[in-house]
Amino acid sequence: MARVQLQHVWKKYSNDFVAVKDFNLDIQDKEFVVFVGPSGCGKTTTLRMIAGLEDITSGDLYIGDRRVNDVAPKDRDIAMVFQNYALYPHMTVYQNMAFGLKLRKMPKAEIDQRVRAAAKILDIEHLLDRKPKALSGGQRQRVALGRAIVREPAVFLMDEPLSNLDAKLRVQMRAEIRKLHQRIQTTVIYVTHDQTEAMTMGDRIVVMRDGVIQQEATPQEVYNHPKNMFVAGFIGSPAMNFIRGELAEEGGSIYFRTAGISIRLPEGRYAALRQAGVVGRPVVLGVRPEDLHSDELTLETYPDAVVNARVEVVEHMGSELYLHVDASGQPLVARVSARHEMHPGTPLRLAMDLNKIHIFNQETEEAVP
Ligand code: ATP
Numbered sequence: 001m002a003r004v005q006l007q008h009v010w011k012k013y014s015n016d017f018v019a020v021k022d023f024n025l026d027i028q029d030k031e032f033v034v035f036v037g038p039s040g041c042g043k044t045t046t047l048r049m050i051a052g053l054e055d056i057t058s059g060d061l062y063i064g065d066r067r068v069n070d071v072a073p074k075d076r077d078i079a080m081v082f083q084n085y086a087l088y089p090h091m092t093v094y095q096n097m098a099f100g101l102k103l104r105k106m107p108k109a110e111i112d113q114r115v116r117a118a119a120k121i122l123d124i125e126h127l128l129d130r131k132p133k134a135l136s137g138g139q140r141q142r143v144a145l146g147r148a149i150v151r152e153p154a155v156f157l158m159d160e161p162l163s164n165l166d167a168k169l170r171v172q173m174r175a176e177i178r179k180l181h182q183r184i185q186t187t188v189i190y191v192t193h194d195q196t197e198a199m200t201m202g203d204r205i206v207v208m209r210d211g212v213i214q215q216e217a218t219p220q221e222v223y224n225h226p227k228n229m230f231v232a233g234f235i236g237s238p239a240m241n242f243i244r245g246e247l248a249e250e251g252g253s254i255y256f257r258t259a260g261i262s263i264r265l266p267e268g269r270y271a272a273l274r275q276a277g278v279v280g281r282p283v284v285l286g287v288r289p290e291d292l293h294s295d296e297l298t299l300e301t302y303p304d305a306v307v308n309a310r311v312e313v314v315e316h317m318g319s320e321l322y323l324h325v326d327a328s329g330q331p332l333v334a335r336v337s338a339r340h341e342m343h344p345g346t347p348l349r350l351a352m353d354l355n356k357i358h359i360f361n362q363e364t365e366e367a368v369p
Contacts, residue, residue: 002064002077002154002187003029004050009059011045011211019045021211023059032181032188034202036195038234042211043191044159050189051080051157063155079153083160085144087132093119094128097146111150118149121183138169145177149184158190162197174200195235199223207231229365232286232358238322241292241332243285244362247278256285256359260328264304266354269368276368278361283368286358289322292334298351305352307332314342325350 004027011020020042027033035043048054050061052073061069068076087096094115101111119125122142132140141161148156161177162170178201181188192198198205199219206216207230215227226232232240245258247265254270256263263285265273273279293299299306309325309332321342323334327350334350336342359368 003027003062004155004187004189005060005062006046006050007060007062009046009049009061010057011042011049011054012057019211020049023211023213025206025213025216027187027189030185030187032178032190032201032203034190034192034198034205035208036192036198036202036205036234037208037214039193041208043193043208045211046208047080047157047159047189047191050155051078052076053080077154078157079148079151079155080157080159081144081148081161083163085141085161085164087140087143087147089132092129092131093124093135093143093146096132096143097150100147100151114150114152115146118146121149121180122146137165138173141165141173142176145180149180153186155187155189158188160192161190163192163194170197177201196237199235207234209234225367225369226286226358227367229284229286229360229367232360232367236288238289238333238335240286240288240358242360243287243330243332244282245285246282247273247280247359249279254279256283258330261307261330263307263352263354265357265359269359272369273359276361278359278368282362284360284362284365286360287332287352288356289333289335291353291356292332292336292350293353294334294336294340294348294350298353299349302351302354305354305357307350307352309348309350311342311344311346311348313344323348 006023006025009020009023012018023046035046037043045054049056056069060067063076097115098111119128122145124142127139162173165173174197190201202219204216205219205222207214209230215222215231222235243258245256248255248257254265254273256265307327309327311323311325313324315322319338321336321338323336323342325332325334325348
């Protein structure tokens with residue numbers, strides 16, 4: 001069983017800097033969990049505490065049923081893969097993978113069996129006699145994974161393992177690590193600052209900021225129902241549009257208003273908005289670029305949510321366009337099909353998909369459900 005539990009975990013460094021604050025998380029056996037957040041948010045510190053490379057200032061860490069706060073790293077039944085996969089240059093791939101097991105005085109026959117089994121899983125059997133300098137970046141990363149796999153740990157800890165690879169290889173290795181997880185069925189805790197990596201790899205993602213968990217949920221849940229403006233802005237590319245304004249109630253309807261923009265919100269949301277006490281107050285309306293539409297059908301479906309805009313910049317992304325527009329002084333980004341002809345200066349009407357908009361309290365930055 002490789003359930004990992006963190007209960008009220010804090011990390012204060014010797015300079016009194018508090019890097020992790022009251023971290024609570026229950027990671028299930030065989031789960032793939034991704035810690036994601038901007039540089040300095042405490043992801044690596046948390047991972048290193050799980051690995052035993054950093055002391056826990058207070059709180060409890062369990063791996064399986066054991067409290068491991070005071071257990072040495074080598075006795076925690078974990079393996080860590082780092083971004084600088086540091087292979088020994090003078091050793092062959094085989095020797096690199098066998099090294100840790102040899103240190104543990106494992107019988108030669110068992111070492112051989114484990115190395116060959118891992119090489120097969122990773123499709124590097126043909127590379128076993130090569131030295132690292134004769135490998136590509138992706139192959140080296142696979143050897144680093146192999147070195148961890150042969151130890152048959154209960155938990156894999158990975159700290160930005162793909163960040164030294166080029167973009168194309170990263171996409172490929174992303175899928176390979178997912179496949180690897182399906183094959184070896186162990187718990188994985190994966191750290192990245194890249195939201196795409198988090199969204200595509202995690203069963204569950206933990207979004208962190210300044211040492212505090214902002215939200216932990218499935219990628220879909222985090223994307224569709226971000227709990228606050230930080231999560232909403234961090235997850236998704238291009239980022240969610242934020243429009244500052246106010247909610248006003250008139251004739252039984254609730255409108256979002258700001259200079260040149262007036263949107264009648266769907267009635268289904270009124271109860272929650274009233275309960276949150278944001279009617280008549282400053283709020284932020286959030287709308288993702290793909291939920292702004294220029295086609296006639298959406299314009300007709302959402303006549304209460306149309307904004308007039310002018311195209312400023314067109315980014316061609318192949319099958320779609322990213323349009324940077326100006327809507328009465330409000331900059332917005334829309335993601336539309338490349339079938340539309342768009343040029344800077346083109347006047348444009350955009351309709352928001354009212355089922356997909358987000359309302360945040362401007363003061364607390366929390367989402368109103
Ligand atoms: P990155 O993606 O840049 O690695 P991160 O989210 O992994 O960022 P951490 O490396 O966990 O962040 O660092 C969290 C905070 O703790 C940072 O502000 C960092 O400067 C600080 N920190 C890290 N190590 C120490 C240390 N040994 N002493 C004091 N402060 C530290």
